[in-house]
Structure formats: C-alpha cells, structure tokens
Amino acid sequence: MTGVCVFSFNSLRKVPATIYDIAKKAGVSIATVSRVFNNSANVSDKAKKKVLAVADEMGYHPQAFAQGLASRKSNTVMVVVPVISNYFFMEVLGGIQDKLSQQNYELSIFNISPNKDIQEQVEHVLKRRWAEGYLFISIHMEEEKWENLEKYNVPITLIDEYFQGFDSVSVDNAQGAYRATKHFLEQGYARVAMLSALESSKPIKDRLKGYKKALNEHEIPFDNTLVVKGDSMNRDGFTERAGYEAMIKMLEMNPMPEACLCASDIQAVGALKAMQDTGKKLPIIGYDDIELAEYMGLSTIRQPMRDMGFFATQNLLDRMNNSEKPISQTIYSPELTIRSSTSVNGV
Amino acid sequence: MTGVCVFSFNSLRKVPATIYDIAKKAGVSIATVSRVFNNSANVSDKAKKKVLAVADEMGYHPQAFAQGLASRKSNTVMVVVPVISNYFFMEVLGGIQDKLSQQNYELSIFNISPNKDIQEQVEHVLKRRWAEGYLFISIHMEEEKWENLEKYNVPITLIDEYFQGFDSVSVDNAQGAYRATKHFLEQGYARVAMLSALESSKPIKDRLKGYKKALNEHEIPFDNTLVVKGDSMNRDGFTERAGYEAMIKMLEMNPMPEACLCASDIQAVGALKAMQDTGKKLPIIGYDDIELAEYMGLSTIRQPMRDMGFFATQNLLDRMNNSEKPISQTIYSPELTIRSSTSVNGV
DNA sequence: CTGAAAGCGCTTACAG
DNA sequence: CTGAAAGCGCTTACAG
Numbered sequence: 001m002t003g004v005c006v007f008s009f010n011s012l013r014k015v016p017a018t019i020y021d022i023a024k025k026a027g028v029s030i031a032t033v034s035r036v037f038n039n040s041a042n043v044s045d046k047a048k049k050k051v052l053a054v055a056d057e058m059g060y061h062p063q064a065f066a067q068g069l070a071s072r073k074s075n076t077v078m079v080v081v082p083v084i085s086n087y088f089f090m091e092v093l094g095g096i097q098d099k100l101s102q103q104n105y106e107l108s109i110f111n112i113s114p115n116k117d118i119q120e121q122v123e124h125v126l127k128r129r130w131a132e133g134y135l136f137i138s139i140h141m142e143e144e145k146w147e148n149l150e151k152y153n154v155p156i157t158l159i160d161e162y163f164q165g166f167d168s169v170s171v172d173n174a175q176g177a178y179r180a181t182k183h184f185l186e187q188g189y190a191r192v193a194m195l196s197a198l199e200s201s202k203p204i205k206d207r208l209k210g211y212k213k214a215l216n217e218h219e220i221p222f223d224n225t226l227v228v229k230g231d232s233m234n235r236d237g238f239t240e241r242a243g244y245e246a247m248i249k250m251l252e253m254n255p256m257p258e259a260c261l262c263a264s265d266i267q268a269v270g271a272l273k274a275m276q277d278t279g280k281k282l283p284i285i286g287y288d289d290i291e292l293a294e295y296m297g298l299s300t301i302r303q304p305m306r307d308m309g310f311f312a313t314q315n316l317l318d319r320m321n322n323s324e325k326p327i328s329q330t331i332y333s334p335e336l337t338i339r340s341s342t343s344v345n346g347v
Numbered sequence: 348m349t350g351v352c353v354f355s356f357n358s359l360r361k362v363p364a365t366i367y368d369i370a371k372k373a374g375v376s377i378a379t380v381s382r383v384f385n386n387s388a389n390v391s392d393k394a395k396k397k398v399l400a401v402a403d404e405m406g407y408h409p410q411a412f413a414q415g416l417a418s419r420k421s422n423t424v425m426v427v428v429p430v431i432s433n434y435f436f437m438e439v440l441g442g443i444q445d446k447l448s449q450q451n452y453e454l455s456i457f458n459i460s461p462n463k464d465i466q467e468q469v470e471h472v473l474k475r476r477w478a479e480g481y482l483f484i485s486i487h488m489e490e491e492k493w494e495n496l497e498k499y500n501v502p503i504t505l506i507d508e509y510f511q512g513f514d515s516v517s518v519d520n521a522q523g524a525y526r527a528t529k530h531f532l533e534q535g536y537a538r539v540a541m542l543s544a545l546e547s548s549k550p551i552k553d554r555l556k557g558y559k560k561a562l563n564e565h566e567i568p569f570d571n572t573l574v575v576k577g578d579s580m581n582r583d584g585f586t587e588r589a590g591y592e593a594m595i596k597m598l599e600m601n602p603m604p605e606a607c608l609c610a611s612d613i614q615a616v617g618a619l620k621a622m623q624d625t626g627k628k629l630p631i632i633g634y635d636d637i638e639l640a641e642y643m644g645l646s647t648i649r650q651p652m653r654d655m656g657f658f659a660t661q662n663l664l665d666r667m668n669n670s671e672k673p674i675s676q677t678i679y680s681p682e683l684t685i686r687s688s689t690s691v692n693g694v
Numbered sequence: 695c696t697g698a699a700a701g702c703g704c705t706t707a708c709a710g
Numbered sequence: 711c712t713g714a715a716a717g718c719g720c721t722t723a724c725a726g
Binding site: 016059060061062063064065066068069074076086087090097100101106107108109110111113124127128129130151239240244266269270272273276291292294295296297 | 363406407408409410411412413415416421423433434437444447448453454455456457458460471474475476477498586587591613616617619620623638639641642643644
C-alpha cells in the first residue's frame, strides 16, 4: 500500500515550513533568514548560500501576509472597476499589467456592485488597507465624495474620471464627440444623430456636450429626437444589442437621420448589423477604436486605452514612492480615425 | 488659513485606528471588538452597538493582513492567467466575478509571463500562500509538472486544461473542431482548410485532432498545406491580424480551399476582412462564439466561457470548504451555431 | 457574554 | 555580518 503511505506522508507535510524551521536547520537566526529573502542588508555569502539551500529543500518562501503585516507593506495594487467583462476595462487592464509586470506587485481587482452604494463600497475597500495603491477605472462620483476619500491618505489614481484631489488620467469625451460630429457636419450632413446609452453615465453626458457644441457652431438646433438609445440597459447600454436596437429605431424614423455618431464601437457593431438586416444604411462613427474596429472598417474616435492603463499605473507607482509628488491631471485628446463606415458606399 | 489647519489635522490622523483604540474607547476588550467584526460568537447587543459606533466614528475596519495572519485565512481567490487582455479570459473572468461577488472573497490576478519558466512562476505563486484557492486559466503544462503541484495541498481548479489530480473545467476542443469540419464535409466541401495559430498551443493541438478525425471519417487525406496560420504571433496568433494574414495566404492558394475553420472568432474577424479586401470569398466557421459573432453573422463553435468561469469558481469554493470532496472533471461539449458566414452567399 | 494571554510568521531597529 | 527581542494588528481557545 505504497500509495497510502505517500498520501499520509504528504498529509504530514501539510504544514508549510516557517522562518524558524529554516533558521534552525541552517544554523542561523531568523533575522538572517529574513535578510536573505529580502536580499537586503549585508549577509555573508556563506550564510546566504546555506539559507537558500535549506529553503529550497524545504520548499520555503516567506508568507505574504506575515511579511505584509510586519513590514506594513502589502505590495499590492488594487484596481477598482464597475464591471470586469468589458472591452474598455480589458484594454486598460492590459496596460496596467504591462506596467505592473515590470515591477513586483500583486494585482487585486475589486468589483463595485452597481446595486449597492458606490461610496460605501469604495470606503470599505480602502479601510481594509489591502493595497498600497488604488486605480479607479470609470468610477464616477460627486466631488464631495471623492473629497471624502482624501482622508484615507492613500495613493489613488483615477482613470476615465477627473477630480482635482487625485492624480487622474482621462480622455476628453466632449472633444471626441465634438470631432466626430464636426466631421459629419463638414461633410454637409445636417441631421446628425447620436446613438447613445444610459443618459446618466458620465461619458454619455460629456459626449453629449461635445455633440451639442459642434451642432451649435454650425447653427443647427439641437433635436432631442436624434439622440437615441436601445432598450437593453445592461452594462449601461454599451452593448452590441443596445446598439442594434437603437439603430433600428433610427432607421425607422421619418425622415431618417443622415449620419450617426455611436457611443462605443461595440454599439456600432450592433448598428452595422441593424443596417445590414434592414438594407438601409447611413454613415456612422464609433467610439473607442477597439482592435476590431480596424477589421470592420469602422471609423471611430480613438481612445488610447492601453496607454492610459500603463501611464496611470506608472503614475500610481510614482506616487507610492513619493507622496509629495505634485498631483497630475493627464487628459488625452481623442482622435478621429476615418475608415469605410463613414463613406457613402458604407462598409 | 483654514485650509492648512485641515490639512495638518488630516496628517495627524494618518495612522489608522487599531483594534486597541476601539477597545479602549468603547470600554471593552479587544476580543470583544474582534468578535463584533466577525459577527461571530455571542456578543451582547449593548457591547456590539457601542463598538460599532466607536468604530464608525474612528473609521475603523479590521486590517486584512493582520486578520489573514491571525486567522490563517486570506479570504482570497487567485486567478492565474497567461495574458490578461484577451477575449476568452475576459469572458471567463466575468463568470468568475459573477460567482465571487456572491461570496466575500478578494480576487487577485497573477500573470504568468511567457518569457520565464511557467512551472517556476506557478510554484512561486503557490509558495507565497497569498490565496486560499487558485483558478488556473489556460495554463498548460506536462503531467509531471502538475503532479508536482499536488504537494502544496491547496485547492486548485483548472480551466481550459485537464489534469486528473485537480478539479478541472474544460471544453472538448477536438470535438468542436470535429463538428465544424464535419459540417463542411457534409455540405459537400472536400478541401476544408484550418486557419490555425501557434501549433504548440494546446487548443490548436486538440482542434487539429478533431479536424483530422472528421477528414478521416470522410476518407479525405490530411493535407498539411491546408493548415495555415498568420505571421504575427503575439497572443499565440489568436488575433485579428494573424487571422487576416492567414486568410490572405489561403485566398492566394491555387486552387483555393473551399471552406475554412478558424481557431477563434477573433481570427475569423480578420479573415472576413481579408475576404472583403480581396473580393474573394469562402465559407468560414469561427470558434468561441464571442458576443460579436452574432452581430457579424459569424457561424461558430460555441464555448460557454462565462459559464465555465462561474462553474469553476463554484467548484473551487466547494473544495475550499471541503477538501475531501471527490475530484471532478467537467468537460463541456461545444456546439456549432450556424449563421450567415457559412452560407454560399457569404456575409 | 467577556477578558487575559498566547500565537499567527514575519521585519527591523538595536547592540554587538 | 549577526542575533535577541519587540512589535505588526489581529484571532481564538481557555477560563470564568
């Protein structure tokens, strides 16, 4: 019954070695073992080798939580997001990882539930002191609520949101919508529609401003009926489905809009499908420039999502190392990329 | 200079309250405070209220690391992935979050770097004992290496990988490719191509098997030239670009393949673009059924990514609560979803 | 229901 | 270069 023996042997080894075990076996003090693993201070080569050998043999490695408590450093960066499964976050996360992988930090993710009070959840997270620094992606709150977070005195960088008390990295949403609308108006289209999403969401609010501004410059009165959204409102309406629904509505209008600016590429994909299904067509511009956009011939407003994640993380790490660093507000300017979806022949 | 006063006041509060501060101020022992926050045991209503009031006033909340060390529970689930910014992982992650948000666990993410030794990285992560349970997504290793992990005696669930020593949740890749190929063959196509990716990647290997099996059943000899991949190999070639490149190659073949099975929807998107750019066309089937597929009219092999994440997490939590639970291997059967990309008229 | 006390596994001045 | 010792902020039997 060798199998059983092996098993019980494993069971005995269940309790992992601690720094004491290593110290004893290596014939040194725990302080020395600790120093070796922090490859800090000056430890004799001999001691170091011995410790490493014993540690390897016993499969020892310092336990993160004990280290964290004793050193008062968690070595963790926490990303706080509203929903995880979303193109924008995925790209931003990619950038965050690119930066973080160069360092030696753990990455934790905290999902803000849309059903509970945001501020409460955020404060709860901060109070636990799980991480040394926080990246908030697309978390939108009123000024006073952000202000209220300053007292935690912990490094925070905002992505896709702005508040003067914290470092932030965002894109000028109004500018993006303005450029897209302007483009259409300059092409001679007058009835330019906006394929929208949840009105109360921050990006929509800002983009609506840019849309109106462009109309205004061309002395075209704002027409509320030209701002259309779908009925499906999961993910605040930033989905293929919602885009499809909205475009169907537009195509049924009489007269039809002449051109359309979409709140996201993903909605634009739905919109393209709607045009295809109905056989009707109008030029559209997306928003984001996700990787797919190029392959779908979708004209779009480019947001440098990956760069934003990378840069924000760099910024956060800088602040973690130097809390006196002046607060920086970085605002990217989105660019219009023209592809086939804006041409008269369509896709 | 009120502003300055407020600031210095905040600075003084920099050191967060501990359980001792709360205990003293509430006139109870630290044990009682601890009990209140673990809403465990029996604490008198009076004491509870008092503690909670004081804690709220001082902005106190137990510190995660200290709790973790003392209780020997990290309350964390760690997801180990090769790349973070990828459609498949994003969807699986979504499922994981769906499940985890019902519980009270932290989510950590560890990125395996493709440049370093996988096993080493994995072992390092386990040794740190950061999490109570681990979800490995698309991490592929040889049997012995997985075996070697058993000694850590920690709950692990594999997603998109199989090893008999751990719980696993995967999809039958051979089966998926088999079904897609079979579909084409039954339609009467003989020269069915496979738009591939990095040959050494596990899913590609398995899918190639299914592809061959179907050919074999129809007594069609395997033709290596019909297995084509792109030149861009980032993300192992599972990108729009690689799909585009591969399809261009196929369309230049003489004679052209009659139909094509793609290794992922994202590659299929690139392939569609290639067909459009060249004006040539052949029926294709994707793989994954990402949300976009429906809107692009892409026929595809459906993998229940979100479900897999959800189910795997449930499985992991179960094991964390009961290490005696028998090992379970869950294998999903992928289904073929027919849309317009397989019809003769194309998309 | 409650408290005193030991312990979780490390780090880090301090003294040598 | 090295060790003894205090401390990080909690949890949890144990005894009452």
